[in-house]
Amino acid sequence: MSDQPQGEAFVTIFDDTYDQPDCRAYFRMMDRLGYRNQHHAVAAFRAGLGALMAARGIARPRILDFASSYGIVTLLMRHEITLGQVFARYRDPAFDDLAPDEVIARDRAWLGALARRAPPLHVSALDIMPNAVAYGRAVGLFDEGFAEDLEAGAPSPGLAAALGQVDMIVECGSVAQLMPRALDRVLAACGPRKPWVMTSPIRGNERAAASGVLARHGLVQEVLPVAPFVHRRFEDAGEQARAIANARAAGHDPEGFETAGNFHAQVLLARPAGEGGDPRDWAQPLDIAPLP
Numbered sequence: 481m482s483d484q485p486q487g488e489a490f491v492t493i494f495d496d497t498y499d500q501p502d503c504r505a506y507f508r509m510m511d512r513l514g515y516r517n518q519h520h521a522v523a524a525f526r527a528g529l530g531a532l533m534a535a536r537g538i539a540r541p542r543i544l545d546f547a548s549s550y551g552i553v554t555l556l557m558r559h560e561i562t563l564g565q566v567f568a569r570y571r572d573p574a575f576d577d578l579a580p581d582e583v584i585a586r587d588r589a590w591l592g593a594l595a596r597r598a599p600p601l602h603v604s605a606l607d608i609m610p611n612a613v614a615y616g617r618a619v620g621l622f623d624e625g626f627a628e629d630l631e632a633g634a635p636s637p638g639l640a641a642a643l644g645q646v647d648m649i650v651e652c653g654s655v656a657q658l659m660p661r662a663l664d665r666v667l668a669a670c671g672p673r674k675p676w677v678m679t680s681p682i683r684g685n686e687r688a689a690a691s692g693v694l695a696r697h698g699l700v701q702e703v704l705p706v707a708p709f710v711h712r713r714f715e716d717a718g719e720q721a722r723a724i725a726n727a728r729a730a731g732h733d734p735e736g737f738e739t740a741g742n743f744h745a746q747v748l749l750a751r752p753a754g755e756g757g758d759p760r761d762w763a764q765p766l767d768i769a770p771l772p
């Protein structure tokens with residue numbers, strides 16, 4: 481699996497890191513490639529969550545971490561930690577020779593002691609990779625986890641029950657844009673008052689099919705006023721050329737963004753029209769300073 485589903489792939493595939501028994505290979509791969517998407521996206525997700533809570537009078541929001549992998553989005557939303565600090569943790573050679581259950585025990589203890597941000601969250605995770613979901617459950621990131629493929633079929637009763645209570649869906653990595661059947665099945669299982677959907681697709685991965693699904697569930701999608709930010713570095717010139725062409729085809733000017741060596745992303749919000757007001761007026765900032 482990749483930043484793209486197969487068939488539409490214009491980025492390199494990193495299958496081997498996506499379903500290991502612990503998070504080391506995945507976070508080290510992200511570090512090596514200079515991933516920054518989650519750093520920027522989560523700042524905007526947290527601002528949106530504040531606005532949603534105020535609009536709906538919610539005290540303990542229920543989140544779906546959609547295509548969660550090992551839970552980096554949940555980690556950054558729940559805890560007082562930066563993406564850079566997460567990468568630094570797993571650079572430590574002390575992690576090299578540990579067995580997966582030792583990594584899980586260490587991570588569980590670390591997360592148990594790591595300061596939590598307000599508000600308290602209830603997080604349900606959904607990904608097709610069983611090991612990644614199991615890791616997130618075992619270390620205490622996810623309150624519930626589901627290894628299911630809604631692109632292929634309906635949710636299990638347990639997942640449907642969890643989705644029925646979700647207030648906000650968050651997703652980094654473009655799956656919500658690129659897998660409209662899964663997005664449709666997620667939203668169909670949500671309650672009559674649909675959750676807000678906040679995502680951070682790579683520029684060029686926006687799809688009319690996804691905005692059509694959102695609209696059919698009563699959600700209007702907008703691009704938040706956040707400057708395009710780095711998703712990750714390109715692996716090679718071929719990947720860059722494809723990304724430039726895709727960004728251009730979607731109406732973006734790649735000059736100074738994709739041309740400078742990195743995939744770029746943006747934050748999309750889908751919500752019932754106007755609910756929560758103008759994002760420029762939200763109590764929390766949408767932007768965050770880039771990581772070095």
Ligand SMILES: C[S@@+](CC[C@H](N)C(=O)[O-])C[C@H]1O[C@@H](n2cnc3c(N)ncnc32)[C@H](O)[C@@H]1O
Binds near residue numbers: 552608
């Ligand atoms: C680029 S990764 C992003 C993971 C994570 N959100 C992050 O920010 O690191 C894409 C994820 O989508 C998952 N995925 C692929 N197809 C999926 C589907 N049909 N339903 C849920 N997750 C899926 C993959 O297993 C992978 O973990």
